[in-house]
Amino acid sequence: MTRHLYRIAAALLLTAPTQALSQASVPEVMDGATIRETVAGNTTIGTFADRALSYVVFVAEDGRLIGRLDDGTRERIELGRWSIHGDRLVGEWDNLKEGEPDAFEYRIVGENVHAYGQDGMLDRIQFFVDGDPYGLQAIADGVEPEPEIRATVERWISLWNAGPAPIDAARFADYADLFAPGEGYLAVDDFTGEVLTLRGYPEYAETWAPVMEAFTSWSIERVGEIDVDLSGDTAVTFFRFRGEGILTDGASVGGMTYATLVLRREADGWRIVHEHLTGAEE
Secondary structure, three states, X not given: OOHHHHHHHHHHHHHHHHHHHHHOOOOEEOOHHHHHXXXXXXXXXXXXXXXXXXXXXXXXXXXXXXXXXXXXXXXEEEEEEEEEEOOEEEEEXXXXXHHOOEEEEEEEEOOEEEEEOOOOOEEEEEEEEXXXXXXXXXXXXXXXXXXXXXXXXXXXXXXXOXXXXXXXXXXXXXXXXHEOOOOXXXXXXXXXXXXXXXXXXXXXXXXXXXXXXXXXXXXXXXXEEEEEEEEOOEEEEEEEEEEEEEEOOOOEEEEEXXXXXXXXXXXXXXXXXXXXXXXXXX
């Protein structure tokens, strides 16, 4: 789930759990052991009850809190610590509330786990998902995302750098994990003189596989470096490549192409969401 999806999740939490609160006369209060089992090593997604600030927080088993907060205008990463005292979770952030700890009672409301302050008032509407799907631990540990982004781009190049191997439906299926699922992928390809606008990887594969049947060989080679412009969960990459192929009638074709690939960070890695190819001068 990306930034946009957790905003949607937070918006839903503002309505559905509130209804659940009004319907549930006695929410189940969690004891300390149950809180620990629920939160340790998992990620909470939620929003504050009194202000428009949504968040995802990885609750690391080693006692760290790694949060990504979003107030609608910008995101930021915050670090802190957590512990269980009695039947309450205590959280303490480096740069929030001047580092003062907060203790929360957790109550099960429907399928969600809400946090109540020491005054007994609802503080946070939230739920938990398994593990660290947003890679927050890697961000906190200072892992540089560009190598993974470049590796994803190189795999895209490998898809088209087939040589005498056929670029057919089976080959496209082998590379499907590179691309955003469903209609989350858009390609605008303009390197043959005809602009193709393709929505979704299945349409992309179904369009290009028959075209490539006219070739007995097709290869591409990157020219120069891959430029990466990274902003949060989105990366825009730019590069050039030379393509060369042999048609079934024996004719040789080739040329230079500008490529722009836009990638988005998903729970399990970077996925290509947009491709734009256009002819380039030699």
